[in-house]
Amino acid sequence: MNKKTIVLGVCGGIAAYKSAQLASSLYKKGYDVHVIMTKNATEFITPMTFETLTHNRVSVGTFDRNFQYDVNHISLAKRADLFVVAPASANCIAKFAHGLADDMLTTTFLAASCPKLIAPAMNTGMLNNPITQHNIEICKKYGMTFVESDSGYLACGDVGKGRLAEIEDIEDAIESLLVKDKPLKGMKVVVTAGPTQEDLDPVRFMTNHSSGKMGYAVARAARNLGADVTLVTGPVSLRKPVFMDVVEVRTAIQMFEAVEALKDEYDILVKSAAVSDYRVERVSDHKMKKQGNQLTIDFVTNPDILAHMGQLKKANQVVCGFAMETQDLVENATKKLVNKGADLIVANQLNEDAAGFKKDTNVVTILTGEGITKLDVMSKEALGYEIMNRLLQILVKKRGIVC
Template identity: 60%
Template sequence: MKKTVVLGVTGGIAAFKSAQLCSNLIKKGYDVEVIMTKNATEFISPLTFESLTKHNVMVSTFEKVADRSVKHISIAKRADIFVIVPASANVIAKVVHGIADDMLTTTFLAATCKKLIAPAMNTNMYENPVTKRNIKECIALGYEIVAPEVGYLACGDNGKGKLADIDFIEERIESLLQEENLLKGKKVLVTAGPTQEALDPVRFITNHSSGKMGYEIARAARNMGADVTLISGPVALDAPADVHMIPIISANDMFTAVKENYKDMDIIIKAAAVGDYRPQIIAENKIKKQGDTLEIKFVKNPDILAYLGEHKKEHQVICGFAMETQNLIENAKEKLMKKNCDMIIANNLKVEGAGFQTDTNVATIIKKDTIETLDKMSKYDLGKTILHHICDIMDEKKGASKC
């Protein structure tokens, strides 16, 4: 059965490029339904898309249809993916805030499928803090964003705002469609972010973790159909949509949350940067200055990954992370065996593009019998890669149980 792509086209000079995207998708066997805003019809004729798709192009919410169905609802139900290419700043603002005042935004709001948005606009409009905030909220809602490119724009400016390459957008669409049910029915637990250990009512010790890696893994797992639980330390990130969030503060908090949730999970990914030690005593009042030095005694925090390894169920796959500054492979391999993990993701803090606070990572995937070093990639793409490797491990376990 053909998969249905709903293609939304908004007003802008890049609208003509969506016709090429439409043609490419049809050639690959997809059924494409096109919805245009009224402004988009000023840049490209609906007849172009009707000739390509053999479907009527929808513009008005109240167009008469032969079968008397509620058109925006019926199309929303059939859609396997809804893409807006190009997406204007106006339409992005509407879909973020639930404004449904035309056929495109009404159908988008009614659709429950995967959604992809490819912005294209003037540089200053794209860089405006309001647009930046709206795009950030789109990501939090679970929409895939294909960022625009830097280049010469129709307005004469040179900067970021040019529609991303059509071939790249097409690849992202196909990737999302292929991944749709890969983890359907699976329960995934992800830990993310730092932990904080109180010294007194004012101060705490922590680390530089931003939580980005764990959040992107959770988002990728959700996009692949999994039921995701995210246990997160304090971060400045929006929770991914449709993910069960459990906020925690300290390492003991995280240990408690993991113990309460791990038993029913199929996949557990420990991406959090958990503090190894905590102060033995938390002062009741603010510690005042007292001489040139201050001595605080620390005690060891529970080893959450070791606990999971010791209590691992037969069907479970456990993946840990190893952040190192030296002897990366040796230390990661030792951690894999010692903690009874199925896989370790190792990265060196000193490698450019890897580590804390970045949007990218450079990782080595270590299993019991294989080591694979990956190129620098976005943390979302690394999250998908990790999950694909985990799927391979699950298949191997399934095969072994059959034998």
């Protein structure tokens, strides 16, 4: 299998040093990374740094005489699966917007027909300048994708928006753009993820061990396959994925309300969050003090989001639920499939070595009305695609019947 080629453009700016981390990470993931630097970028970091990290020669000048027979900027433009510019200066963005090609980077960029990802980094005033904002909009109009700058303390001493986006966010955007097949394009997918928290008093709350990794993997897979994704997430330590709407909630009631508000919009709903079955009947206004060896708390039942959405779903909507069990996996998951009105249940056993909370792998059994399939151990990222592809098949069958 051929490696995918990523061209990484590096413009002048203090954030150029962060591009070395990006180049290194992409190389370690197996991409063929080719770096093109502007002359100003070489004032902040040397080409040799990138050559050491990518094992490819760095291009700087258009008229460099140390070249192969093929015209280098045209060769790279044709080979590229993705063109990333990080950091992108206001000057380079202006050139991209208006088709100016006066160095190796802008010449190759203009010649490339692959998807293009731009990560701006500059002073807040420059970024907020109406001219820069207009140039960004022009680039977007031509199909270029942007990873928004972060806010914080800038090298110039200002505080505001303009910092290069976190490398993890840029990589997330890259993974999204490199998936060429978009079978979910035009569809709306809602995913719930993570735990909920139910307050006991102003100090304590009840929760579970869910890390949100599985739900986030499903949401990224849906986005990468072209869907318009809304991620409804409980409190987790994971970075929020780019290019999707993220709704942050804490309690089961809040999650119920967030999902309920989307009941008429989604094509596919994936309920992977670990929602508390119960909440305290009355949250104490003050910290509960220790009173002997026993503490009595009255609980009430939380709304069953999966069952509620299963009852409300339309004929052309698909609902997926998750079942985590410690015993009688298939029996309990089958009951859930039938009783909750789900189209598909992803079941996993907590006490399996490769499954469970906080792990990067999972071992699941897929249950649908047509049968039961046990899958091998796989990463949660790979399982996200597996789940979405199976849900798409169900959706196609449903809509074939309806039509």
